[in-house]
Amino acid sequence: MNIFLILIAYIILTPLTGGLLTGLDRIITARMQSRIGPPLLQPFYDVAKLFSKENLVVRKAQNLFIIFHLLFLIVTGALFFCGGDFLLVVFAFALAGVFFILGGYRTSSPYSHIGSERELIQMMAYEPMLIITAIGLYMTTHSFNVFDIMSAGKPLLPQLLGIFLGFLFILPIKMRKSPFDLSMSHHAHQELVKGITTEFSGPTLALLEIAHWFELILILGIIILFFPNNVWLGLAVECAVFFLVILVDNTFARLRWQTVLKASWLATFILGMGNIFILSILKICHS
Template identity: 35%
Template sequence: MTEMPLPFAAVLFPGGVFALVLGLCLKGLDRRIAARLQRRVGPPLAQPFFDLIKLARKDSLVPKAAPRLLFLTLPLAGTSTAALAVALLPIGGVYAPPAALGDLLVLLYLLAVPAITLMLAGSASASPFGAIGFSREMAMVLAYEGPLLMVIAAVAVFVGRAEGQTVTFSLTEIVAWQQAHGPLIGEPALWPALLAYLAFYPANLGMVPFDIPEAEPEVLDGPLLEYSGPALGLFELMSATKAVVVLGLGIALFCPLAPADPATALVIHLLKYAVLTALGVSVVRTAMGRMRIDQAFRFFLKGPLWLALASLLLVLGRMG
């Protein structure tokens, strides 16, 4: 992996403006595609930016019963963590994070923080709807974290063994190995893990059919019910940035290939984001309704968990 050329470094400053803008653009893209699929015109691509500007100009109200400091710190913590996590993601052919920042395990922890801030936010907002949102968010995290862990373990073991070690948790190494030996998306032993990942990311992003913690007709946005103004805007930013992390993780794990030219590599990288958003978010959420929390929990226990486990066992068995 090469040093980043200066012009890119300015825009791409990992985890910074780039991730926020990309996240919001993906959100705009998703809303537009979903609208077209429903025979609507849909909002302009820049609508998420307009929404954010509007929120930034409003006041953040804090419920009387809510602990003020915690209530207002949570969105900040969530957004900054998500932005930090982006810095750990390599972009094939463009950017390799310094090893000092951390590896896949650190990324896993960082990825859990936004969900935890949402839970705390629901609980701190002192609203019964927030409390229900809290319990649902927790159930969702329990449901999808297991499969995610095993997906990551399967890839880490696969690449680690191929390189002669036991396991590697360095995303940079995983990406570099794929640059040399072809993408893991072509590896049959990892196909179940890929499927599990495809089920995981709409759940992590809180999209239909897994938007259960924030289901508007049921719990009125759940944890976000009492948030307004810039604080709500930060949560919007957090979810946009989280999308960049979660999709970026999938790209890095399964298909990070890119040409040597950084400009083309970046364009291809962005295209991958767009495709993942269109197929995994927009199409899925327009093609079905919301699950109930017990149904979603059972779905993850029955489907993705076993798929990810199967991949892990296949990898261990075949190469052990």
């Protein structure tokens, strides 16, 4: 398939899907809390309203960081869905995150400063797991290339069970849900006012929301990588995981950042490294 077609489909479809998923998320959350919840298209209404608001800034060029954050998230997702190198995807993802954090620092406000520090700790917490996921995928398919991984034709889950579980563990961090929503928290939860996004308003906030949709789709997309032979099974698992994360969000309280860091690294170490260790031993036994 032509790369440009995929690219354009990606850029148009992702915000739509992301927004719908976010709306669905809010409805499910509300129903779990015995409420009714907003209409399904509420996120789109929100974004439209935000674009119509006045733009207030605290420091010059703070919004530019967010624009670049969104830009590089689009680049990362495009890389991923067009079948690029997964390791590069992880690093580009980190780049996008860094722009976001730097934007938070730039606003020079106490709340966003703490938000940035905590976002940084979050990044440090999940980054090793992402790289280990890449390594695990390589060890089973001998390629870092997403296109190659998807053509592998055999189920990867049994061999990568540990890594999959570890990835699920850090998923709430990325999706900004409890118990790991340290820095800005998803919808309606306050966290040190609004954490890293405290000083962003109006159109920039809309961009942040859209950026979150892109992030969501990318993260969920990585789950499909574990099921290259049966994409429909992968999609089903994705839906199940999505629901699971929302359930966890509503059941757990937010943890302290020290606990988040320790728990994530411990999970990464035991599940991720353990999995790789087992895979290495299997490889040695086979050869």
